[in-house]
Amino acid sequence: MSIAENLAQIEDRIQRACNSAGRKREEITLMGVTKFLPVVKVEEAYQAGIRCFGESRVKEAMEKFESFKSRVQLHLIGSLQRNKAKSAACFFNCIQSIDREEIITELEKHSAGREHPLEVLLEMHTGEESKNGFADLDGLFRAAQMVLDSANLKVRGLMTMAPFTQDTALIRKSFRQIVNAQKELERRFPPKENGKCHSCECFSWECLSMGMSNDFEIAVEEGSTMLRIGSLLFKE
Numbered sequence: 035m036s037i038a039e040n041l042a043q044i045e046d047r048i049q050r051a052c053n054s055a056g057r058k059r060e061e062i063t064l065m066g067v068t069k070f071l072p073v074v075k076v077e078e079a080y081q082a083g084i085r086c087f088g089e090s091r092v093k094e095a096m097e098k099f100e101s102f103k104s105r106v107q108l109h110l111i112g113s114l115q116r117n118k119a120k121s122a123a124c125f126f127n128c129i130q131s132i133d134r135e136e137i138i139t140e141l142e143k144h145s146a147g148r149e150h151p152l153e154v155l156l157e158m159h160t161g162e163e164s165k166n167g168f169a170d171l172d173g174l175f176r177a178a179q180m181v182l183d184s185a186n187l188k189v190r191g192l193m194t195m196a197p198f199t200q201d202t203a204l205i206r207k208s209f210r211q212i213v214n215a216q217k218e219l220e221r222r223f224p225p226k227e228n229g230k231c232h233s234c235e236c237f238s239w240e241c242l243s244m245g246m247s248n249d250f251e252i253a254v255e256e257g258s259t260m261l262r263i264g265s266l267l268f269k270e
């Protein structure tokens with residue numbers, strides 16, 4: 035199977051999930067997760083129409099995406115080490131893995147020279163044992179306040195990883211937790227105007243990055259606006 039063929043099947047499934055949930059396909063971005071894959075796979079995915087990519091390591095991403103960077107949106111989805119914050123702040127369009135306060139301070143410090151503010155998502159820990167992230171609303175509120183006080187960062191929403199299980203009730207529970215957190219954040223920190231513009235004052239909580247190869251249809255049903263798909267898209 036080529037990436038284009040895999041993509042066609044995935045698109046078909048996304049469309050069906052949208053139909054059954056009464057949602058529009060355009061509300062959802064499909065990210066190709068290329069961690070551990072060679073650059074030829076990035077090229078093939080680009081040819082197939084993927085324009086948003088996710089990588090979990092800074093160094094690997096910088097080597098792989100040097101020649102693609104200007105043509106795609108590149109997001110960091112793996113936990114960021116402090117000593118990589120400077121490179122990450124320069125290289126990525128968005129850091130989805132804001133999982134602790136220290137990293138907000140570091141990214142703010144190193145984003146001053148950017149043309150536009152660095153977009154970030156707050157990562158919430160909702161079940162996957164191996165994953166990081168803020169464990170509760172208090173943690174998210176504190177992080178949200180820090181990001182909103184940061185001149186060089188722009189918050190766009192939330193990210194989570196559901197537990198890796200066939201138990202769909204557990205997966206749904208995990209997704210509902212960040213949808214609920216999104217509502218609470220919108221109440222506490224009402225979004226300003228158009229969160230997509232590049233002015234420094236505006237921000238929004240609209241991006242819900244959730245759903246992977248194992249659970250993306252459930253994620254669509256629960257309100258995901260960004261699916262992060264690796265293995266299903268790149269399987270041979």
Ligand SMILES: *Cc1c(COP(=O)(O)O)cnc(C)c1O
Pocket residue numbers: 067069090111112195246247248262263264265266
């Ligand atoms: C690897 C990874 C993905 C993609 O997972 P697949 O199951 O291969 O689709 C998505 N999100 C994060 C944070 C990841 O690390």
